[in-house]
Amino acid sequence: MTRVVVCGTKFGQVYLSALDGTGPFRLTGVMARGSIRSAAYAAAYRVPLLTDPDQVAEVADLACVVVRSGVVGGQGTELAEALLTRGVHVLQEHPMHPDELTGCLRAARAAPAVHHVNTLYAHLEPVRRFIDTARRLCALQQPLYVDAACSVHVAYALFDILGRALGALRPWAFTATAPGTPFTCLAGTIGGVPLTLRVQNQIAPNDPDAHLHLLHRITIGTEGGGLTLVNTHGPIVWSPRMYVGRDAQDRFATDAEHLRLPSATLIGPGEAPTFHEIVTRLWPDGVRRALSDLRGAVDSGQDPLRQGQYNLTLSRLWVDATTALGRPELLVQDVPRPLSVAELT
Incomplete structure (x- = not known):
């Protein structure tokens, strides 16, 4: 075939x-x-x-x-x-x-x-790496929260990514907590995990497939830290949870082994592909x-x-x-001018 x-x-x-x-x-x-x-x-x-x-x-x-x-x-x-x-x-x-x-x-x-x-x-290389890592994370520790953002154009795909990463879609529930522009906030659960989701609920009828502020950004958090897909095409970052205990004299226990962990570590390539490579x-x-x-x-x-x-x-x-x-806000947008990092530094 x-x-x-x-x-x-x-x-x-x-x-x-x-x-x-x-x-x-x-x-x-x-x-x-x-x-x-x-x-x-x-x-x-x-x-x-x-x-x-x-x-x-x-x-x-x-x-x-x-x-x-x-x-x-x-x-x-x-x-x-x-x-x-x-x-x-x-x-x-x-x-x-x-x-x-x-x-x-x-x-x-x-x-x-x-x-x-x-x-x-969900079939893209960086997302598959995120899903695989998330499944290993969830096998080690119970997911405590999902914090995510996306455009309404790709919300369907976001839920697929989360379903694959968490291993379940049910049970779910959604409540719009803060309608706004450009993002509307939803609170609820997916796969039984508490979810906070910000959605750019806007569409430009003159160019309906464009003018997205972002595609997907996802963090799955556990007791031990948070796994973040910075955007759909990477990179992926692991951020161990920060905890500084106290010693017998009520001082910071700065010799604890976990304090030697990097506060953030890249998983996979550190640089995301160019838009040309993506397409x-x-x-x-x-x-x-x-x-x-x-x-x-x-x-x-x-x-x-x-x-x-x-x-x-x-x-x-x-x-x-x-x-x-609710219904997306309708916009009429001009062609955007993407900025390079050189213009910011």
């Missing part, structure tokens, strides 16, 4: 990059409505431009549906269901409403085919990993509902969180 069609060519260009070159997957078509952009991509990759799900089933085993789902105003879910019905396995971009996901899982089981939701960010290497690598997970599920004959149950839980959690957040 190596033949892949990419449906959608906006963010779909990341998927096209992932399939450009050697590897187990082979791009065999681009499906779109026939825009100049889509035609240009099909020509550049020397594959046919497809406009009908029947055409996809003829040339591919697997389709990447990189078209907005209904919950965010697109027709990606209708397309995914049509492909699944034809026996094409589907990797679909997040977010998805639980009702939409239920329809896709039913279609997948009836076909039979496999449907996976791709949150992308051209890290994100395509994440797509390939998500495709490999889907292919593994197909090859093993996995029941579509196995992964689907987790994704349904994730979707329901996301709906509850976004309901607590």
